[in-house]
Amino acid sequence: MEVKNVVESLVWNNLDSVLAHKEGACRCERCRADIAAYALNRLKPRYVVTAEGEVYVKAEFLTPQFQLDVITALAEAVNQVSEHPNHGQPEE
């Protein structure tokens, strides 16, 4: 059995479509990970227990309001990371 944060799945599922709307945003692996981390730090986690490692996102998490919260957090994250990208910095 595993414990998984369904919000993490939703963030990764929506990351690319939000990123596609931001002109000139970097899409490198580091920036995408930073965007996901930033958004996840702003969203309340919702954990579920899963037997097979697959995340079954329950209907209660798929309300329009919840999806909007995820998209909003992602849009903020894209703006933040675009302004202060961490890619290629020596201390990393």
Ligand SMILES: [Zn+2]
């Ligand atoms: Zn980048």
